[in-house]
Amino acid sequence: MLDAFERAERSVDPSEIASLLTFVVVGGGPTGVEMAGAIAELAKTALARDFRNIDSNALRIILVEAGPTILSAFPDDLPGYAAAALTRLGVEVMLGAPVCSIDADGLQVGDIRIDAATVIWAAGTRANEAAAWLGADAARNGALRVLPDCSVEGRPHVFAIGDVASFTGSDGKPLPGLAPVAKRQGRYVGELIWNKMQGRGTSAPFYYRNWGSMAVIGRSHAVADFGTIRLRGFIAWLSWSMVHLMLLVDFRSRLTVYVNWAWSWFTRGRGVRLLTRATHSPAPKPASDSNLIPEGRI
Incomplete structure (x- = not known):
């Protein structure tokens, strides 16, 4: 801008x-x-x-x-x-x-x-191509369709969460690609994997409560x-x-x-204005001075 x-x-x-x-x-x-x-x-x-x-x-x-x-x-x-x-x-x-x-x-x-x-x-956005890598079923945006425990169908030891996954909520619609969803899924899958490593029973299906x-x-x-x-x-x-x-x-x-x-x-103001690239010819370099910071050292 x-x-x-x-x-x-x-x-x-x-x-x-x-x-x-x-x-x-x-x-x-x-x-x-x-x-x-x-x-x-x-x-x-x-x-x-x-x-x-x-x-x-x-x-x-x-x-x-x-x-x-x-x-x-x-x-x-x-x-x-x-x-x-x-x-x-x-x-x-x-x-x-x-x-x-x-x-x-x-x-x-x-x-x-x-x-x-x-x-x-x-x-x-289009999801990462994990569904193509695995040859698994994908949603319209390329996200992996996952089971209620966030695992990939036919691959019980492979889990997909966040934007790469398409999880159908209780209302029949895919969960939104938002950070709170991914965080909750990450915690759920982490606990599920830990329980499996400890030989405990399987966890209840993942459930996301939308707070608004x-x-x-x-x-x-x-x-x-x-x-x-x-x-x-x-x-x-x-x-x-x-x-x-x-x-x-x-x-x-x-x-x-x-x-x-x-x-x-x-x-109604902003404190900082920054241009990220030059749109004109650079100014000539100053004459050599021992007090100047060497180029590339800033």
Whole structure:
């Protein structure tokens, strides 16, 4: 994003500027919604005011979703709120729009061509090819279909967990590819293997209890589904903040993050800008000086 802004600042070609200031996020799940909201907030507030030649009205942030709604796993009222919140942030939400192709200059969405220098994929990933290695049954994304004890069918001593596995939950749907699922599976399989090594009886089938789902939408907006309790707006955003804060390791980390978040929230700013690669010719090296740090020693 920083590189795109820098290039747009120096460009005099209107079509190139339009492409550089177009950011497309593919996938309307929690990852895509959070990414689109973050880009809109960052681009239209913190970054736009740092450049003299960039008009924030020229920015385009587009969220593309192949399905009929974003956040399809959330209850009916929350996706609508999320779409409206993104629209208020200036995000264009395109529904029922499958991506046909992506290239260096943009992407093809159905019959629509979008020229964009930045395209971010948030529509899921293909699993590692472990199913092909083992010649085992695989789900649509290539993940290994596993039995209730996380073992591979026909191979009782081979276990698959996390993103490489497709585990059908009690509701008949595959468990989501999230860190809490993988952590619980890892603990379960570790205990199962230990019990087998000790000659103990087999464990009960793996069961994952979903404590809820959350998605933050830019500044002060979020949605949260805790089953019987559903939150949206600022209250959901506070809940999201507290959950992520409590997941940090120690009090010092929590305090540091809390102070940084508070500063960003009140100032609408960001503390650090970093460009990760040079986009122009390097400056000439300074004259030799014994007080300078030798090249390659920094």
